[in-house]
Every structure is written in C-alpha cells, then in structure tokens.
Amino acid sequence: MEWCRPEVRMIRLVSCITEQHNWLLLLVAVFVCAAGNLAGVFMLSRARQCVKAHRNLWVAVAGVVLGGTIWATHFIAMLSYNVPVSYQVLETGLSIVVAVVVSCLATFTFLYVPGRQGTVAAGILLGLAIATMHAIGLSAIGNSALIEDDAMTAVVAWILGGAFSVSAMLLLAGRMTSTRLGSAALLIVAAVCSHHLVSMSGLSVVPLYPDAAGALTFLDRVGIATGVCIVSSLLITTGVAALFFDRHLTDVKGLANATFEAIVLTRAGQIVHANERFAMLMANPIQDLRSLKFSDFLVERDGVRGVLQTPGGPLPVEIVEGVIEYQGRETSVYGLRDISERLETDRQLLHLASHDPLTGLLNRRAFNGLAEKALTRVREENSCLALLTLDLDFFKAVNDVHGHAVGDTVLQQVAEVLTSSFITDAIVGRIGGDEFSVVLPGHQTFDAQQAASIFVTRFRAVFGAHDKASSLGVSVGIATFPEHGDELEQLQNNADAALYRAKSLGKARTCAFDRFLDQQQRTRRRLEEELRGAVEAGELFLLYQPIVEPVSGNPLGYEALLRWRHPTYGTLSPVVFIEAAEESGSIVEIGRWVLEEACRHAASWDHPLFVAVNVSARQLSGADLVDHVTTALKTSGLPADRLELEVTETSLLADRTDIARCLEALTRIGAKLVMDDYGSGYSSISNLRRYPFTKMKIDRGYVATLEDDPVAEVVIDSALALGKSLGITVVIKGIETENQRSRLTEKAPDQMQGFLFGTPVAMGRQTSSSQAGRRDPEVPRPVLTLR
Numbered sequence: 001m002e003w004c005r006p007e008v009r010m011i012r013l014v015s016c017i018t019e020q021h022n023w024l025l026l027l028v029a030v031f032v033c034a035a036g037n038l039a040g041v042f043m044l045s046r047a048r049q050c051v052k053a054h055r056n057l058w059v060a061v062a063g064v065v066l067g068g069t070i071w072a073t074h075f076i077a078m079l080s081y082n083v084p085v086s087y088q089v090l091e092t093g094l095s096i097v098v099a100v101v102v103s104c105l106a107t108f109t110f111l112y113v114p115g116r117q118g119t120v121a122a123g124i125l126l127g128l129a130i131a132t133m134h135a136i137g138l139s140a141i142g143n144s145a146l147i148e149d150d151a152m153t154a155v156v157a158w159i160l161g162g163a164f165s166v167s168a169m170l171l172l173a174g175r176m177t178s179t180r181l182g183s184a185a186l187l188i189v190a191a192v193c194s195h196h197l198v199s200m201s202g203l204s205v206v207p208l209y210p211d212a213a214g215a216l217t218f219l220d221r222v223g224i225a226t227g228v229c230i231v232s233s234l235l236i237t238t239g240v241a242a243l244f245f246d247r248h249l250t251d252v253k254g255l256a257n258a259t260f261e262a263i264v265l266t267r268a269g270q271i272v273h274a275n276e277r278f279a280m281l282m283a284n285p286i287q288d289l290r291s292l293k294f295s296d297f298l299v300e301r302d303g304v305r306g307v308l309q310t311p312g313g314p315l316p317v318e319i320v321e322g323v324i325e326y327q328g329r330e331t332s333v334y335g336l337r338d339i340s341e342r343l344e345t346d347r348q349l350l351h352l353a354s355h356d357p358l359t360g361l362l363n364r365r366a367f368n369g370l371a372e373k374a375l376t377r378v379r380e381e382n383s384c385l386a387l388l389t390l391d392l393d394f395f396k397a398v399n400d401v402h403g404h405a406v407g408d409t410v411l412q413q414v415a416e417v418l419t420s421s422f423i424t425d426a427i428v429g430r431i432g433g434d435e436f437s438v439v440l441p442g443h444q445t446f447d448a449q450q451a452a453s454i455f456v457t458r459f460r461a462v463f464g465a466h467d468k469a470s471s472l473g474v475s476v477g478i479a480t481f482p483e484h485g486d487e488l489e490q491l492q493n494n495a496d497a498a499l500y501r502a503k504s505l506g507k508a509r510t511c512a513f514d515r516f517l518d519q520q521q522r523t524r525r526r527l528e529e530e531l532r533g534a535v536e537a538g539e540l541f542l543l544y545q546p547i548v549e550p551v552s553g554n555p556l557g558y559e560a561l562l563r564w565r566h567p568t569y570g571t572l573s574p575v576v577f578i579e580a581a582e583e584s585g586s587i588v589e590i591g592r593w594v595l596e597e598a599c600r601h602a603a604s605w606d607h608p609l610f611v612a613v614n615v616s617a618r619q620l621s622g623a624d625l626v627d628h629v630t631t632a633l634k635t636s637g638l639p640a641d642r643l644e645l646e647v648t649e650t651s652l653l654a655d656r657t658d659i660a661r662c663l664e665a666l667t668r669i670g671a672k673l674v675m676d677d678y679g680s681g682y683s684s685i686s687n688l689r690r691y692p693f694t695k696m697k698i699d700r701g702y703v704a705t706l707e708d709d710p711v712a713e714v715v716i717d718s719a720l721a722l723g724k725s726l727g728i729t730v731v732i733k734g735i736e737t738e739n740q741r742s743r744l745t746e747k748a749p750d751q752m753q754g755f756l757f758g759t760p761v762a763m764g765r766q767t768s769s770s771q772a773g774r775r776d777p778e779v780p781r782p783v784l785t786l787r
Contacts, residue, residue, distance in 0.1 A: 029076035032076060037069055044111075067096070075092075095136040098129070099129050106122045107122070120170070122169045123166030126168070128162075157199035165187075263335055267330075283312075304318055317337060320337070359414075367431065378441055384482070390474055393507040394472055421455035445483065449512060456474060475508060479495040479513045528581075535586075535589055541565060556609060588622055616651070617648070629671060639670070640671050643671045648675075663692060674695040697731040703736075704734055736756050
C-alpha cells in the first residue's frame with residue numbers, strides 16, 4: 001500500500017505540521033511544554049535532595065506539574081489543528097486527570113524503585129501518560145468529527161514518546177547538574193511533541209458539522225489557548241515559586257538548626273521564634289515557647305555570660321545579642337552557647353596550674369599566694385599565724401630501694417595524712433620533692449606544736465606498719481607571726497632554720513624557731529656565702545703535719561691540712577666551715593684547689609715523701625674527682641704513688657656503685673687510698689674488702705682514752721691485727737705524749753701521727769689560692785728533721 005511507504009509517512013508528517021496546524025499556536029504549545037517540563041524536572045531533583053518529611057510532597061508536585069504540562073501542550077496543539085471541531089468537557093477533564101495520575105506514578109517510581117529497572121519503568125510510565133492523555137484527548141472531539149487512525153503510526157508515536165521519556169529518566173538518574181536537568185527537560189519536550197505530531201499525522205479527521213455553531217473560530221482557539229497558557233503558567237510559576245521559597249526557607253531553617261548554639265528571637269521581651277536547639281534545651285516544642293518571656297528563662301546575667309534555667313538544671317551560657325528584621329519588624333536575636341564544658345576545662349586548667357599533679361596539694365606558687373593573703377588578713381585582724389615546714393626523713397632510701405612508683409604512692413599517702421590532720425582553714429602545699437608546708441591561721445607557737453604533734457602521731461600510725469616505708473620519718477620546723485617575723489619570706493626562712501635544727505638533733509623531731517637558732521643560722525649562711533669566694537680571694541692556705549715511722553720518728557709523709565684566713569674571724573679550722581662548704585657545694589672547688597696546691601708543694605720537696613689529702617663525700621660522689629686528681633698530678637709533676645687520698649667511712653654510705661667506680665679509677669691512676677678515722681662511726685670490714693684501700697688510720701679518740709678506757713686498747717689491737725691480716729698499713733693518729741708513744745710502739749703500728757711529732761706548719765712560702773695551678777719556681781725546699 002502506498003501509505004505504508006516511509007517517504008509517504010514523512011510527507012504526511014510534514015504536511016501535518018505545515019498545513020494542518022497553526023504555527024503560532026503550535027509554537028505556544030512547544031514553549032509551554034518546555035517551561036512546564038523544566039519546572040517539573042527541577043521539582044523532581046528537589047524531591048531527591050530534600051529530607052524524607054518533604055520528599056513525598058515534592059514527588060507529587062513534580063508529577064502534577066509534568067502531567068499538567070503534558071495536557072496543556074496537547075490541548076494547545078489540538079487548538080492549533082485547522083479542523084472545525086468542538087470538545088466534550090467530560091473527556092477533556094478525564095484526560096488531564098489521567099495525565100496527572102500516571103505522571104505521579106512515574107515520579108514515585110523514579111524515586112522509590114531502586115536501580116535501572118525503576119528508572120526505565122518511570123520513563124515507560126511517563127510515555128504512557130503522554131499516550132493515554134493523547135488518546136483520551138482525541139476522544140473529546142469524537143462528537144464533532146469522524147476520526148480514522150493508522151495503527152502503524154500510533155505504534156511509532158508510542159515508541160518515540162516512550163524512548164524519549166526513558167532517555168530523560170536515565171539522564172536524571174545520574175548526578176543532577178544544571179546541564180543534565182535541562183537536557184532531561186528537552187527530552188520530555190521531545191517525547192510529548194513527537195508523540196502528538198506523529199500521531200496526528202496518521203489521523204484522518206472529517207468534521208461532521210463543518211458549519212456547525214459549535215465549531216471553534218480562530219479567535220476562539222486563540223482565546224482558549226491563551227486561557228490554557230495562563231492557567232498552566234500560573235501552575236508552573238506557583239510550583240517554581242514554591243520550589244524557591246521552600247529551598248530558601250528550608251536552608252535558612254536548616255542553617256539555624258544546624259548551629260550548635262540555641263537561637264531565640266524576641267519582640268518586646270517575648271519569644272516569637274526559636275530554633276530546635278533551644279526547644280531541646282527547654283524540653284518543649286517551639287510553638288509552646290512562643291509568647292513566653294525570655295527573661296523568665298535567663299535567671300542570671302553578667303555581661304556576655306548568664307545562666308539559663310532548663311528542666312535539666314541551671315546551664316551556664318555565653319550570650320550574643322543583636323537586632324534583625326524578622327517578618328517585617330525589628331526583632332532582637334539572642335545566641336546562647338553552652339559553656340559548661342569550657343568552664344569545667346578552665347576549672348581543671350586552673351587547678352592544674354595551682355596544684356601539684358601528684359598529691360593534689362597546692363604547689364609552691366599557689367601556696368605562697370594564699371599564705372600571703374592569710375598573713376594580710378591576720379595582720380589586719382591583729383591575730384596570729386603559724387607556718388610549719390615539714391620534710392620527710394629517709395625518703396630517698398624508699399625511692400632507691402623500691403623505685404619511684406612506690407615513692408610517688410608514699411607522697412600521696414603523706415598528703416592524705418596532712419589534709420586530714422589539720423583544721424579546715426589550714427593551707428597545705430607541697431613545696432617540692434619531699435618538702436611540705438602548712439599555714440595555720442590563729443595559731444601561736446604552742447598551738448602549732450600541738451597541731452604538729454597530732455600530725456606526727458597519725459603519720460607514725462600510718463607509716464609505722466607500712467610494708468615498704470616503715471623507716472620513713474618526718475621533721476617539722478615552726479615559725480609564728482608576729483613572734484618570729486612579719487613577712488612570709490622571713491617566716492619561711494625561720495621555719496627552715498627550725499627544720500634544719502630538728503634534723504641536726506637526730507631527725508623525726510619538731511622544733512620551733514628561737515633567736516639563738518636564728519643567729520647560728522645567719523652566721524652559717526654568711527660563711528657559706530663568703531666561702532664561695534674564698535678560693536678566688538686567696539684566703540685559703542695549707543699546713544702540713546708529719547706522719548712518721550714509730551721507732552725513729554722520721555717523717556714518711558705529710559698530711560695537708562686546710563685553713564681559712566677569714567678577714568673578720570681570723571684563721572679558721574675546717575671544723576668551723578667544712579660542713580657549710582659541703583652543703584653549699586663550694587667543697588668541690590675548694591677540693592680541686594687543695595689537690596693542686598698539695599701536689600705542687602710535694603713535688604718541690606727534697607725527699608720523695610708522700611702527701612695525704614682529705615677527700616669529702618661530696619667530691620667522692622661527683623663526676624670530676626678523677627679529672628681533678630689527674631690534672632693536679634700532671635700540672636705539678638708529682639708521681640701518682642706519692643699521693644694518698646683519705647676517705648672517711650661515712651662517705652661510703654652513699655651510692656656504692658658510683659663510689660666503687662670512682663675509687664677504682666683513682667687506683668688505676670696510681671694514687672693510694674686511705675680509710676680515715678677508722679672506728680669513729682659506721683665501721684664495716686666489708687668496706688676494706690670491697691674497696692682498694694692500702695692504708696687505714698685509727699681515730700684519735702681511742703688514743704685519747706687509752707689510759708682510762710680498756711675498750712680503746714682492744715679496738716686498737718683489733719685494728720692492728722685486721723690491718724696485718726689484710727696487708728693494709730695501719731696509722732695511729734692523735735699521739736701527743738711520750739707515754740702514748742711508748743705504749744703504742746710496743747704494738748708495732750706501721751705509722752704514727754700527732755702533735756708529739758710536730759704541729760701543722762707551712763712548708764716553705766705559700767702560694768695564695770687565687771694563684772692555684774701556677775708553678776712558683778722560687779718556692780723554698782722544706783727542712784725535714786730526721787730522728
């Protein structure tokens with residue numbers, strides 16, 4: 001048949017467009033189709049992006065807009081058809097209902113049926129909406145025209161409409177960019193227009209009443225098309241406006257609710273609106289909060305901070321206030337930020353800055369600050385105050401034996417005893433290490449001693465049965481205001497002086513400050529200060545006492561004895577200042593100078609006699625003694641075997657590992673080691689075995705009591721026997737009479753020393769201590785008297 005040929009169908013399509021339609025109305029239909037589909041596509045994208053609560057609404061709106069656009073395009077295009085026909089209301093109304101319903105099915109399928117199957121099904125449904133609406137729309141003119149349809153053309157129209165619709169949905173299924181949305185809208189326009197034009201090209205419409213009164217004139221068609229355009233435009237505009245305002249208002253509302261701050265809008269002090277954060281804090285919906293006074297919730301306010309009264313309790317907030325235009329009127333807006341965590345963090349930081357992290361007590365800085373305030377207060381009230389300084393005894397032994405973890409636990413337990421032993425307004429702090437301080441307002445000396453006694457009793461109860469710190473003790477020094485000082489620093493110094501006295505009396509004691517103690521302490525501190533510059537000022541010098549062979553009395557060597565030519569007190573013995581030198585640390589510098597000076601003098605003697613130099617405990621435990629000895633020997637040229645280093649047994653009570661290493665290094669240099677004052681204190685045979693001593697000196701106290709105390713002679717005999725058994729030279733010190741010498745010579749000691757053989761004297765012209773380390777070539781040789 002000629003009609004089935006493709007070229008004939010194309011001619012019919014072109015003829016349908018150019019001759020059977022009014023171009024003006026057809027262009028209007030295309031424009032309405034494009035605008036409506038573009039709006040529908042954007043609404044569908046809005047449905048995909050919005051929250052679930054609004055999603056169904058926007059899916060339905062998109063379906064209504066798409067269906068209404070399909071119907072409006074078809075109706076205007078039918079009005080452009082140059083055939084005098086009339087329209088039945090029922091079929092016309094049914095066509096728009098079908099178009100909207102099926103389009104809604106398509107949009108819901110697109111959004112809720114997952115995968116490509118749902119997308120294709122949505123496109124097919126959209127194509128079905130176009131085809132069904134077109135078929136029902138044609139039936140609306142069935143009473144005024146005879147319609148003959150070509151089945152092949154109808155199938156082609158259905159395929160084209162479905163293909164374009166499926167393509168549009170597939171394009172929308174991807175990332176929704178503006179380009180994709182525009183392209184999808186054009187594909188739907190192509191689906192609607194292609195279905196209408198192809199379908200109409202296959203129709204044969206013969207009016208039943210060409211001149212009937214019901215036939216529409218061109219002006220009628222233009223008027224109806226204009227009305228349809230206006231209605232469809234209003235529908236599209238309303239949808240687009242709703243889309244814009246929903247997006248804008250939703251974004252503003254979401255922004256307000258997304259903030260972590262509570263936001264409240266008030267007018268004349270009454271709440272007109274709030275975000276969900278504020279409603280959550282108040283445990284009430286927003287509508288129940290409107291018209292309530294905002295000041296009823298903000299119970300306290302101080303500048304930018306306040307307290308918000310919530311059902312969960314008072315909540316500290318930071319307040320930011322401003323003025324905005326809301327709903328056309330000036331409105332106050334408040335931003336409320338929860339600062340409870342910040343305040344807690346600030347409190348913790350303040351606590352860490354003012355408290356010792358281990359014990360939780362006040363640190364030195366915070367303690368001094370509170371003590372100053374307490375002192376100011378009692379000074380204004382003309383009251384009194386006591387300052388207690390406490391120091392743990394033998395705490396280092398606990399740390400060394402059991403480790404620092406146990407030591408930390410012990411300090412925490414001490415802190416617990418401290419805080420539970422004193423009055424509630426006592427100020428307790430850890431000053432450093434194992435030292436603590438307590439301020440007791442309203443306490444005089446006697447009251448403070450009683451309070452200290454209560455603490456010491458509890459302390460002994462806790463640590464007396466302690467499995468790892470049973471030897472731990474505590475010493476307490478007390479100073480009171482105004483009796484012992486007006487300023488905090490003075491009270492602290494005096495309490496420290498009292499503490500030092502408590503320790504010097506045997507530790508584990510409580511002592512209050514007194515004026516005599518103050519004078520002693522001042523003198524001691526002055527000596528410590530002046531002693532630091534004694535070497536540089538050239539105030540130190542050496543004397544030498546001979547060590548002789550018992551029978552002949554000939555000198556075998558000399559012991560170097562230190563003296564201080566003090567500018568105020570005259571010549572001072574080490575008995576006066578050596579302890580101060582030990583504690584101040586100046587003993588290291590002094591010891592270095594003594595070594596260099598003694599070696600320099602000994603190197604200038606005519607006979608190769610040894611020189612003995614005393615070494616302090618501080619020097620022995622330091623790291624520089626070996627270097628000092630090496631330097632002194634090298635600078636003076638004295639052979640190492642002529643240098644004897646005298647060490648007291650009390651020096652060996654410190655860290656044995658470090659001492660053993662130091663003594664072994666000195667032995668390797670070639671110096672000889674002497675145990676001084678054997679028997680005067682803690683005497684242990686193991687020290688003679690453990691360390692490389694070549695000589696020991698029996699303490700002078702046994703010689704002094706030889707005639708009165710039979711035990712003294714037993715000790716001397718035992719020491720001599722021990723020395724001979726171990727191959728160690730034994731020296732008896734303190735021989736001052738011929739009777740002592742004759743009696744002890746019978747016991748055959750190796751060497752003797754004492755005033756009987758010579759008092760300490762200068763050996764030639766002395767070099768001042770400020771010239772230490774420089775060799776004087778003009779030093780006279782000593783005159784040695786041989787017996």
